[in-house]
Amino acid sequence: MKKRVLAVVLALTLAVGIFGAMTASAADTIKIGYVNPSTGALAGNGEGAQWVIDQITKYVNEDLGGIEVDGAVKPIEVVLYDSESDSAKCSEMAQKLIEENNVDIMIAIQTPETVIPVAATAERYGVPCVSIQAPVNPVAANVAGGVECEYVFHAFWTIENVYECHKALWTAAGYGPGEGYKVGITFATDADGTAWHDIFVEKLPEDGYVVVDPGQYPSGSNDFTSLANTFKAEEIDILAGTNIPPDFLNVYKACLAAGVQVGCITMGKCCLLPGDVSVLENDTQGLAQGIMTEVWWTPNYPFSSATTGISSADLGAAYSADNDGRDMPQPAGYAYASLEIAIDALTRAASTDPDAIRDALAATDLDTIVGPIKYDKELMGLHYGDTVIAGGQWQLQEDGTEKLVVIDNTVYDVISVEGEYVPGNATNK
Amino acid sequence: MGDNKTLASAHKPIKVLDGIPMLIICIIIIAALYILGITGVFSSNLMRYLMNIFLYITMGEMWNLLSGFTGMTSLGNQTFIGLAGFSVAVMTSTYSMSIWVGILVALVIAVVVALLLSFVLFRMRGMYFAIATWVVAEAICTWFLSWKYVNQGGGMSVRAKPYPRIPEIYLMALTLCVIAMVVVYVLLRTKTGLGLTAMRDDADASSSVGVNIFKSKLLVYVIAAAFTALAGAVFFVNKQTIYPSSGFDISWTVSMVFIVIIGGIGTVSGPVVGAIIYVLLSEILAKLPGWSNIILGAIAILVIIFLPDGIMGTLQKKLHFELFSQKRFSEPKKNLRAKAQMQA
Numbered sequence: 001m002k003k004r005v006l007a008v009v010l011a012l013t014l015a016v017g018i019f020g021a022m023t024a025s026a027a028d029t030i031k032i033g034y035v036n037p038s039t040g041a042l043a044g045n046g047e048g049a050q051w052v053i054d055q056i057t058k059y060v061n062e063d064l065g066g067i068e069v070d071g072a073v074k075p076i077e078v079v080l081y082d083s084e085s086d087s088a089k090c091s092e093m094a095q096k097l098i099e100e101n102n103v104d105i106m107i108a109i110q111t112p113e114t115v116i117p118v119a120a121t122a123e124r125y126g127v128p129c130v131s132i133q134a135p136v137n138p139v140a141a142n143v144a145g146g147v148e149c150e151y152v153f154h155a156f157w158t159i160e161n162v163y164e165c166h167k168a169l170w171t172a173a174g175y176g177p178g179e180g181y182k183v184g185i186t187f188a189t190d191a192d193g194t195a196w197h198d199i200f201v202e203k204l205p206e207d208g209y210v211v212v213d214p215g216q217y218p219s220g221s222n223d224f225t226s227l228a229n230t231f232k233a234e235e236i237d238i239l240a241g242t243n244i245p246p247d248f249l250n251v252y253k254a255c256l257a258a259g260v261q262v263g264c265i266t267m268g269k270c271c272l273l274p275g276d277v278s279v280l281e282n283d284t285q286g287l288a289q290g291i292m293t294e295v296w297w298t299p300n301y302p303f304s305s306a307t308t309g310i311s312s313a314d315l316g317a318a319y320s321a322d323n324d325g326r327d328m329p330q331p332a333g334y335a336y337a338s339l340e341i342a343i344d345a346l347t348r349a350a351s352t353d354p355d356a357i358r359d360a361l362a363a364t365d366l367d368t369i370v371g372p373i374k375y376d377k378e379l380m381g382l383h384y385g386d387t388v389i390a391g392g393q394w395q396l397q398e399d400g401t402e403k404l405v406v407i408d409n410t411v412y413d414v415i416s417v418e419g420e421y422v423p424g425n426a427t428n429k
Numbered sequence: 430m431g432d433n434k435t436l437a438s439a440h441k442p443i444k445v446l447d448g449i450p451m452l453i454i455c456i457i458i459i460a461a462l463y464i465l466g467i468t469g470v471f472s473s474n475l476m477r478y479l480m481n482i483f484l485y486i487t488m489g490e491m492w493n494l495l496s497g498f499t500g501m502t503s504l505g506n507q508t509f510i511g512l513a514g515f516s517v518a519v520m521t522s523t524y525s526m527s528i529w530v531g532i533l534v535a536l537v538i539a540v541v542v543a544l545l546l547s548f549v550l551f552r553m554r555g556m557y558f559a560i561a562t563w564v565v566a567e568a569i570c571t572w573f574l575s576w577k578y579v580n581q582g583g584g585m586s587v588r589a590k591p592y593p594r595i596p597e598i599y600l601m602a603l604t605l606c607v608i609a610m611v612v613v614y615v616l617l618r619t620k621t622g623l624g625l626t627a628m629r630d631d632a633d634a635s636s637s638v639g640v641n642i643f644k645s646k647l648l649v650y651v652i653a654a655a656f657t658a659l660a661g662a663v664f665f666v667n668k669q670t671i672y673p674s675s676g677f678d679i680s681w682t683v684s685m686v687f688i689v690i691i692g693g694i695g696t697v698s699g700p701v702v703g704a705i706i707y708v709l710l711s712e713i714l715a716k717l718p719g720w721s722n723i724i725l726g727a728i729a730i731l732v733i734i735f736l737p738d739g740i741m742g743t744l745q746k747k748l749h750f751e752l753f754s755q756k757r758f759s760e761p762k763k764n765l766r767a768k769a770q771m772q773a
């Protein structure tokens with residue numbers, strides 16, 4: 001009896017699933033493919049994607065009534081699949097979106113681990129791809145690799161720009177170039193870490209800093225005693241790098257245990273979200289306060305969407321209202337921008353022909369929620385556009401919460417500075 | 430009454446489905462898969478599904494050969510998948526060679542690594558062997574994460590101009606799957622195959638009656654490594670990008686275990702059924718972020734509890750047949766009647 005029940009359950013699951021898979025997509029829509037790390041190690045980066053998709057879909061389908069393509073006005077449909085933060089799964093899902101859902105345009109977003117496989121798959125199939133929110137250098141090396149990309153158009157900052165941003169933050173903390181300050185660098189061996197490492201190691205001596213490089217490590221390592229002892233012995237002044245939150249937590253705890261004293265900390269990737277910083281604070285008894293990082297976007301940025309007309313401030317407020325008062329995460333701002341670019345290209349192409357959409361993407365010159373986007377540069381065959389970047393510091397507010405305050409705008413002065421550098425517990429030297 | 434019925438059912442003759450009619454059916458199915466793929470009757474999306482099924486069948490058959498037929502339960506078959514994926518990526522992107530050269534290099538590297546590992550791994554049995562294979566996979570993964578030659582953890586891309594299209598990769602996967610199944614079937618029906626199952630049931634006893642344990646293990650391990658690597662190479666030709674974390678991920682072995690357990694461990698046809706269910710479920714569950722692994726795990730647990738022999742294992746027992754059996758002939762009815770009478 002039990003076996004019959006199990007057989008029926010298995011058969012029903014398969015039947016319902018297959019039926020669902022075959023009938024899920026509406027036929028007469030413009031389809032936008034979206035692979036998102038909704039679960040897994042990168043889930044924090046993927047937060048807010050569904051909310052953004054709902055906003056854009058609602059705006060286009062209800063407010064605009066759709067987009068005119070191939071002589072008819074059609075609604076848009078964003079098909080989202082979870083990558084489970086697994087790069088192998090990203091390729092599979094991108095392929096599924098193209099082969100099964102027949103998407104007209106693809107979004108490749110959320111760190112190089114997601115962007116590279118999704119963009120590479122889109123390029124291979126000749127599907128126009130809005131690639132965004134991964135440093136330009138690793139995407140160019142892996143997706144283009146010296147051969148011109150025809151269908152992938154990327155927008156984000158370069159490692160060179162993020163280096164300048166971190167240097168400005170060190171300067172704001174009193175550790176400017178040319179003084180021989182020692183910079184202890186912490187980079188994993190992943191795509192991000194390797195790209196940052198190579199540029200930092202090259203640029204730091206040129207600017208008169210002394211590099212203390214204990215070597216890269218596999219992301220997910222637990223024991224950083226050796227690294228911390230190296231920093232202690234070398235008496236570093238600055239701790240810099242980019243790490244996923246668990247890695248930096250382990251690095252920082254090892255440094256605290258070894259008694260490493262630093263004048264300032266700048267760390268990418270792990271300090272983007274209030275949740276990540278809060279974990280860091282709790283696990284180090286408040287000793288991460290004052291940590292600095294690059295800022296890609298906040299609701300305070302002076303940009304508005306030319307597509308939907310909404311300002312950064314209004315978008316941030318809408319997100320907070322719909323999400324229990326939480327601040328809109330930086331990656332969610334980029335998710336919004338990616339869909340803006342896609343909608344703009346589809347509107348201008350007025351066609352679902354891949355080459356027409358590609359040509360429209362190539363000609364993009366759009367004011368988005370994260371700033372102006374124009375694919376006017378090229379690196380190793382990848383067409384890309386720079387996005388703005390500023391320097392921020394997590395500062396303790398009067399109500400006891402931590403807030404990311406923009407304290408430096410050296411790289412892009414269009415961004416307004418919100419405050420000054422404040423020595424925190426993380427700067428114990 | 431019930432006991433008599435059970436006894437009668439237990440002694441119903443087992444029909445071995447093989448011989449010329451079965452061979453003809455298999456040839457027709459395989460020929461149809463080739464023809465429908467080549468002529469474009471199959472859509473590109475259907476071929477993508479089938480390609481994944483063929484590759485998972487290949488990997489499942491190899492894990493089944495090791496664990497189900499030989500008793501060498503491995504948790505480290507992802508070693509050969511990762512090595513193969515990186516071989517193709519390095520040969521095509523670093524040395525600008527063709528994908529075929531990459532696949533050939535993947536095969537050679539897998540065989541060499543399997544031969545080298547055998548000297549260490551074969552000193553262990555049971556769970557010690559299983560854990561050792563896993564440790565080896567993790568160690569190689571960690572090495573690749575720090576190895577600049579393969580771009581550390583930054584990953585590599587498979588490069589080719591023009592890049593193989595889905596129909597071409599489908600044909601690669603189909604051919605590999607057919608060869609893998611033929612190899613497993615033929616191997617199991619040889620004297621060596623008989624020795625393998627004897628070794629699985631009792632290694633010491635089989636050794637005492639002349640089974641060369643080391644040689645048998647080595648043969649099976651190298652065959653499994655070679656075919657798993659070839660499947661891994663074709664997988665990454667399709668995926669296009671590889672990272673150490675994706676190539677050497679334990680989830681590859683988890684998939685193989687799922688496929689074999691669901692389909693029926695120790696049966697040649699089991700991984701075929703398991704792979705079909707696994708691929709269909711994975712594709713369907715892609716629409717349910719966060720739930721896919723939970724549902725797959727729950728199904729595996731239910732099958733283990735209620736169908737411990739897997740789907741094909743249970744069907745074969747219930748319906749008294751064996752598909753692609755190790756047995757060379759059906760059991761004669763008179764022998765079974767005599768057996769039943771003796772037991773009664």
